[in-house]
Amino acid sequence: MTTRSRLARLLLLGLAAPPSARAADPPAPAPAPAPTPTALERAWPDHPEWLAMLVDILRGSQLGPGEGWFKKGVAHTRFTWDATRSAFDKDGDGSISRAEFAGPDADFARLDRDRDGRLAGPDFDFPAHALAPSPGMGLFHAADRDGDGKVSLEEFEGLFRALDRDGAGFLSQDDLRQAFAHRPPSKPAPGKPAADGPSRWTLVKGLFRQEIGSLQHGPRPDEPAPDFALRTADGKDEVTLAGLVGPRPVVLVFGNFTCGPFRGQAGNLEKLHRRYKDRATFVMVYVREAHPTDGWQMDGNDRAGVSLRQPQTYAERVGVAQTCGRALNLGFPMLVDTLDDAVGARYSGMPGRLYLIDPRGKVAYQGGRGPFGFKPAELEQSLLLLLRQVEPQEASK
Numbered sequence: 001m002t003t004r005s006r007l008a009r010l011l012l013l014g015l016a017a018p019p020s021a022r023a024a025d026p027p028a029p030a031p032a033p034a035p036t037p038t039a040l041e042r043a044w045p046d047h048p049e050w051l052a053m054l055v056d057i058l059r060g061s062q063l064g065p066g067e068g069w070f071k072k073g074v075a076h077t078r079f080t081w082d083a084t085r086s087a088f089d090k091d092g093d094g095s096i097s098r099a100e101f102a103g104p105d106a107d108f109a110r111l112d113r114d115r116d117g118r119l120a121g122p123d124f125d126f127p128a129h130a131l132a133p134s135p136g137m138g139l140f141h142a143a144d145r146d147g148d149g150k151v152s153l154e155e156f157e158g159l160f161r162a163l164d165r166d167g168a169g170f171l172s173q174d175d176l177r178q179a180f181a182h183r184p185p186s187k188p189a190p191g192k193p194a195a196d197g198p199s200r201w202t203l204v205k206g207l208f209r210q211e212i213g214s215l216q217h218g219p220r221p222d223e224p225a226p227d228f229a230l231r232t233a234d235g236k237d238e239v240t241l242a243g244l245v246g247p248r249p250v251v252l253v254f255g256n257f258t259c260g261p262f263r264g265q266a267g268n269l270e271k272l273h274r275r276y277k278d279r280a281t282f283v284m285v286y287v288r289e290a291h292p293t294d295g296w297q298m299d300g301n302d303r304a305g306v307s308l309r310q311p312q313t314y315a316e317r318v319g320v321a322q323t324c325g326r327a328l329n330l331g332f333p334m335l336v337d338t339l340d341d342a343v344g345a346r347y348s349g350m351p352g353r354l355y356l357i358d359p360r361g362k363v364a365y366q367g368g369r370g371p372f373g374f375k376p377a378e379l380e381q382s383l384l385l386l387l388r389q390v391e392p393q394e395a396s397k
């Protein structure tokens, strides 16, 4: 709270005057030094994540990947390539062979992401951010017409028909090349916001309402995962993290309905759950809306029919969580965070984030801040390596 009140004072002073006036102000009788982004950085030399975000917002950033706290709020895992190589590479040749791994075939195959028959550094490289454009992402978004994060057969056929404009009954190379050509996003001129981008005020408000993310950075690997007690979306049960921690690792999924990129991950999350549901416990924590109509509204949400204000009561939040649950149809339980965002703030779970908790109740993997750091495949890698440690050896085959 001290940080917040200090900051509120600085902000009120800083945003009240245009930059030119601030620069020209004499030191007296002005009430306080002008809080330019540089002055803010000087006031907090340890440069916490929220400050990186605030400073970039004040400098006109529209919060793309690699800006604001996305520079700092990256994934942390116990299972880096170096740690994994030390544990498994017995002959010291710089890679892990199938025999050196010794776990189940299916696990080795999932870990060998580049499918060259061994585990090495490139298997531990992930795209710089979760929304990086690619032909596959273009195809996915064109096909997923109902926006539930999964492409059904009907949707795939619908896309085929849409692309087969002349009704030939087949698609040519050029049809697909043109439909999914990589087009770099148009960037606004330096210092100028995008024409349809959010204003600085909208972003500052979203920052301090913790809609665009939590002010804290969340627990890191080997730190105890903070316990919590939350009710399920159907209101029937109260679930504690302490009660979930046991012989099986726990996967915590933070997300909310108005975060389009989170909805787009529903298929990835459900596949992950189906693959490991007998070996790990999955639970979602429903958090504050990222893009309510009274905050940083998104056109994409309006097109998807997801337009709602920030819930003002717990019952209202539960209602939105239930709607989200029906739309995304995930096979694991959903808990709803309290209206004061107690759990989302503590875990830095807004607007979406992934955690892996080990059987001692400690964090094994903390995903990067959503949406750019939300990478189910990256969590899966840490989960597989954790399972190798915690499952009985006789399970190997």
Ligand SMILES: [Ca+2]
Pocket: 088, 089, 090, 091, 092, 093, 094, 095, 096, 097, 100
């Ligand atoms: Ca080796």
Ligand SMILES: [Ca+2]
Pocket: 111, 112, 113, 114, 115, 116, 117, 118, 119, 120, 123
């Ligand atoms: Ca490999």
Ligand SMILES: [Ca+2]
Pocket: 143, 144, 145, 146, 147, 148, 149, 150, 151, 152, 155
């Ligand atoms: Ca769909």
